[in-house]
Amino acid sequence: MKYQRSSELFSEAQQYIPGGVNSPVRAFKSVGGVPVFMKSAKGAYLTDEDNNSYVDYINSWGPAIIGHTHPLVLQAIQKQAENGFSFGTPTELETEIAKFITENVPNIEQIRMVSSGTEACMSAIRLARGYTGREKILKFEGCYHGHSDSFLIKAGSGAATFGNPNSPGVTQGTAKDTLLAKYNDWEQVQEIFANNPKEIAAIIIEPVAGNMGCVLPENNFLQKLRTICDDNGTLLIFDEVMTGFRLAFGGAQEIYGVKADLVTYGKVIGGGLPVGAFAGTNEVMDCLAPKGAVYQAGTLSGNPLAMRAGLSTLQFIKNEKNFYNKINNTTEQLDFEIGKILNEKGIAHKINRKGSMMSIFFHTHTVSNFDEAQQANHSLFNNFFHQLLDNGIYLPPSGYETWFISHAINDDEINKTLEAVRKFEYA
Ligand code: KE4
Numbered sequence: 111m112k113y114q115r116s117s118e119l120f121s122e123a124q125q126y127i128p129g130g131v132n133s134p135v136r137a138f139k140s141v142g143g144v145p146v147f148m149k150s151a152k153g154a155y156l157t158d159e160d161n162n163s164y165v166d167y168i169n170s171w172g173p174a175i176i177g178h179t180h181p182l183v184l185q186a187i188q189k190q191a192e193n194g195f196s197f198g199t200p201t202e203l204e205t206e207i208a209k210f211i212t213e214n215v216p217n218i219e220q221i222r223m224v225s226s227g228t229e230a231c232m233s234a235i236r237l238a239r240g241y242t243g244r245e246k247i248l249k250f251e252g253c254y255h256g257h258s259d260s261f262l263i264k265a266g267s268g269a270a271t272f273g274n275p276n277s278p279g280v281t282q283g284t285a286k287d288t289l290l291a292k293y294n295d296w297e298q299v300q301e302i303f304a305n306n307p308k309e310i311a312a313i314i315i316e317p318v319a320g321n322m323g324c325v326l327p328e329n330n331f332l333q334k335l336r337t338i339c340d341d342n343g344t345l346l347i348f349d350e351v352m353t354g355f356r357l358a359f360g361g362a363q364e365i366y367g368v369k370a371d372l373v374t375y376g377k378v379i380g381g382g383l384p385v386g387a388f389a390g391t392n393e394v395m396d397c398l399a400p401k402g403a404v405y406q407a408g409t410l411s412g413n414p415l416a417m418r419a420g421l422s423t424l425q426f427i428k429n430e431k432n433f434y435n436k437i438n439n440t441t442e443q444l445d446f447e448i449g450k451i452l453n454e455k456g457i458a459h460k461i462n463r464k465g466s467m468m469s470i471f472f473h474t475h476t477v478s479n480f481d482e483a484q485q486a487n488h489s490l491f492n493n494f495f496h497q498l499l500d501n502g503i504y505l506p507p508s509g510y511e512t513w514f515i516s517h518a519i520n521d522d523e524i525n526k527t528l529e530a531v532r533k534f535e536y537a
Contacts, residue, residue, distance in 0.1 A: 112160060112162060112500065113144055113146060113158070113160055113162075114160055115147065115158075115159040115160045116144055116145065116146045116147040116158060116159055116160060117144045119147045119159060120144050120145055120147065130145070131145065135506075135507065135508060135511070136507075138507050140488075140492070140507060140508035140509070140510070141491075141492040141495045141496065141507045141508060142492055142496075143496060145507070146158045146162075146164075146499070146504070147159045151166065151174070151178035151179060152177075152178050152179050153177045153178060153179075153518040154166060154177060154178075154516060154518035154519045154520070154523045155178070156178075156504055162502065163502060164499070164502050164503060164504035165502060165503050165504065165519070165523045165526055165527055166178070166504050166516070167503070167504060167505050167506065167513040167514065167515065168504060168505070168506050168513075168514060169514045169515075169516045170377075170382055171377065171506075171514065172351075172352055172356065172376075172377035172378060172514045173377045173378055173380060173381060173382040173423075174382055174514075174516055175355070175356060175378050175423070175427070175437070175466070175514070175516055175517060176381075176423055176426050176427065176430075176516065176517045176518070177516050177517055177518025178382075178516075178518070180423075180426065182422055182426055183381050183382075183419055183422045183423055183426070186418050186419070186421075186422035187383075187415060187418055187419050187422075189418075190203075190414055190415055190418035191415060193414070194414065195413065195414070195415050196410055196413035196414060196415070197413075197414070198409065201412070201414055201417075203414055203417045203418065203421070204223065204412040204417055206417075206421065207223075207417050207420060207421040207424070208220070208221050208223075210421060210424060210425070211379075211387075211389070211424070212389070214359055214360070214428065215354075215359065215360045215361065215363070215364075215373070215389070216360050216363050216364055216369070217363055217369045217370065217373075217390075217391070218373060218389035218390055218391070219390070219391050219392045219395065220389065220390065220391075220392060220395035220396075221387050221388070221389035221395075222387060222388055222389070222395070222398060222406065222411075223385060223386070223387050223408075223411045223412040223417070224385075224386040224387060224388070224406075224408050224411050225384045225385065225386060225408055225410050225411060225416075226256065226376060226384060226386045227255075227256050227349075227351035227374065227375075227376030227377065227386045228255075228256025228257050228258055228386070229256070229386050229408065230256075230351065230374035230375060230376055230386035230387055230388045231255035231256045231258065231261065231314065231347075231349055231351070231374045231388075232256065232258035232260070232261075233388055233406045234312075234314070234347050234372045234374050234388040235247050235258075235260060235311070235312055235314060235347065236404060236405075236406065237372065237388070237390075237394065237395075237397060237398060237404050237406070238311045238312035238345040238347060238371075238372060238394075239311045239312070240397055240402075240403065240404035241311075241345065241394050241397050241404070242311040242312070242343065242344070242345060243311075244308075244309055244310060244311035244344075245287045245309070245311065246287050246288075246289055246306055246309050246310045246311060247260060247287065247288055247289065247310065247311055247312050247313070247314060248288075248289045248290070248291060248299070248302060248310055248312070248313045248314070248344075249261060249263070249288060249289075249290060249291075249313075249314050249315070250290070250291055250292065250293045250315055250316075250319075250480075251264075251265055251290055251291070251292055251293065251479070251480040251481075252293055252319060252321065252322030252325065252479065252480025252483060252510075253293065253314075253315060253316045253319055253321060253322070253349070254316075254321035255314055255316075255349050255351075255374075256351075259279075259280045259281070259284045260284055260287065260288050261288070262275065262276045262277040262280045263275065263276050263280070263284075263285050263288040263290065264276040264290075265290045273285045273286070273288040273289065273290050289302050289306065289310070292479045292480065292481065293315075293319060293322075293325055293327075293331075293478070293479040293480060294325075294327065294328050294329070294331050294478045294479055295479065296329070296331060296334050299313075299334070299335065299338060300338065303338055303342055303344075307342070308342060308343060310342065310344045311344065311345065312344060312345040312346070312347050312371075312372070313335055313339060313344060313345075313346050313347065314347040314349055315332075315335065315346075315347070315348065315349065316349050316352065316353070317332055317348045317349075317350065317353055317361075317362030317363075317366060317368075317370075318352075318353050318357065318362060318464045318465075318467060320352040320353075320467055320469075320511070320512035321352075321510065321511070321512075322479075322480045322483040322510050323462065323469035323471055323477065323483050323486075323509060323510055323511065323512060324462040324463065324464065324467045324468055324469040324512040324513075325462060325477060325478060325479065325480075325483065326462060326464050326478075327366070328478055332362070332366050332368040333366070333368055335368075336368050336369065339371070345371040345372060345394070346368075346369075346370050346371050346372075347370060347371065347372045347373070347374065348361070348362055348363060348368075348370035348372075348373045348374070349374050350362055350363075350373050350374060350375055351374055351375060351376035351377055351386070352376075352377060352467070352512070352514075353465075353467070354373065354374075354375040354376075354377075354378060354379065355375075355378040355379065355424060355427060356377075356378055356465060356466055356467065356514075357464065357465040357466075357467070358434060358465070359427065359428060359434075361373065365464075365465070370390075371390055371391070371394060372388055372389070372390040372394060373388065373389050373390065374386070374387070374388045374389075375387040375388070375389070378420075378423065378424075378427075379420050379424070380416050380419060380420045380423075381419035381420045381422065381423030381424075382419060382423075383415060383416035383419040383420065384410070384416055385416045385417070385419075385420050430517070433517060434465070434466075436517060437465070437466035437515050437516065437517050437519075438465050438466055440466070440515050440519050440520075440524065441463055441465065441466045441467070441468050441515045442463070443524060444468065444515070444524060444527065445461045445463045445468055447524070447528050448461065448470065448527075448528065448531050449461055451528065451531045451532055451534075452470075452531070455534070455536075457472065457490075457536065458472065458473065458474045459471060459472050459473065460473050460475070460476055460477055460486075462477060466514065466515040466516075467512045467513070467514065467515075468512065468513050468515070469506075469509070469511065469512045469513055470491070470494070470509075471483065471486040471491075471509065472486055472487035472488075472490040472491055472494070472509075473485060473486035473487065483509075483510060486509060488509040488510075490536060491509035492509070493536055494534060494536075495507060497530070497533065497534050497535070498527075498530045498531070498534070501529070501530035501533055502526060502530065503526065503527050503530045
């Protein structure tokens with residue numbers, strides 16, 4: 111059986127780990143079937159416990175943008191490890207990566223390292239609340255900013271724009287301070303501000319959304335958010351956990367030319383080790399402890415191994431000639447060629463793409479927000495996912511996730527992918 115060992119391991123894992131996984135999306139609940147247990151990864155490929163090999167379009171949900179186990183990063187981590195794993199003291203290396211990032215990303219003067227994207231986003235809204243003295247935040251349906259209580263909020267019923275808890279354990283007291291709008295719905299944003307004058311501490315947005323599938327800002331949406339924040343003394347937070355160092359070295363701020371007041375990072379910034387970060391101007395960041403009163407801390411924040419993995423990854427990206435052209439061109443080619451095959455098969459679909467992020471919606475019309483993403487044919491996606499998996503192509507196991515294209519994907523991998531799409535049969 112193709113997935114015999116994974117099946118055995120999944121049964122055992124469920125005895126000791128909730129749902130058998132340490133993060134829900136890995137359990138294949140959305141696509142069905144048994145999650146594949148990986149044992150190694152190199153370049154563009156994953157190898158599972160049954161020795162099946164896959165072209166990887168998750169890349170650890172973004173971090174492996176230069177390809178898995180890159181020799182430069184591996185050597186850097188090995189060398190760093192010989193000096194110790196974590197000290198809990200300041201280290202020169204933390205200053206080196208902070209300097210490198212603040213000098214190469216627009217509009218940020220200081221950066222605080224944490225250990226996950228959740229921690230980065232959670233800390234950023236606390237800082238925004240502390241800086242503005244306000245309690246409400248505005249987020250967008252379909253955007254994911256990690257599992258902090260303030261973000262696990264679903265739209266209120268009807269016209270209500272205050273949130274309701276989207277998970278047991280999140281209190282109504284927390285939910286009331288999170289306002290929700292539809293992505294790209296400028297009128298609704300204006301209405302929310304009119305109904306909550308001078309009460310909103312921050313807007314937090316994925317500048318290119320990747321957690322409802324890939325959904326792009328339209329009609330200068332980001333610039334409009336910048337303007338309404340300026341007019342209301344509200345901070346604009348770009349959650350660049352996915353887009354940071356992926357869309358460009360300066361992320362969505364660089365691509366769209368819109369200045370955020372705070373930017374959060376994760377994934378690529380750690381090169382596969384646990385790192386998150388949030389960054390902004392001196393005026394805002396100086397409010398953070400120990401300099402300011404807004405408390406935030408972390409035992410393993412800035413630990414040397416993770417900093418070395420992140421810095422060596424970022425340095426490769428910065429120094430590699432045409433890095434972004436390559437991953438963007440690969441993604442464009444996949445978009446075009448897959449689209450051609452699906453059209454030949456007469457399968458209605460929309461491919462949303464920005465830079466090296468893309469996703470396929472089996473849908474007849476465009477997808478510009480979460481409602482439209484939900485209207486896509488997700489059972490067809492699940493069928494597509496499993497047929498590609500069986501043919502050695504590992505896609506994100508949900509129609510609500512973006513693909514992450516890595517620099518290690520070349521013509522061979524593209525051809526394998528297209529071959530698998532050509533074999534796709536649907537009832
Ligand atoms: P983490 O806490 O998972 O490091 O980051 C949370 C987060 C914050 N902001 C954005 C835009 C994100 O995409 C994420 C995490 N992304 C998911 C993938 N959809 C991580 C995969 C998972 O949950 O296992």
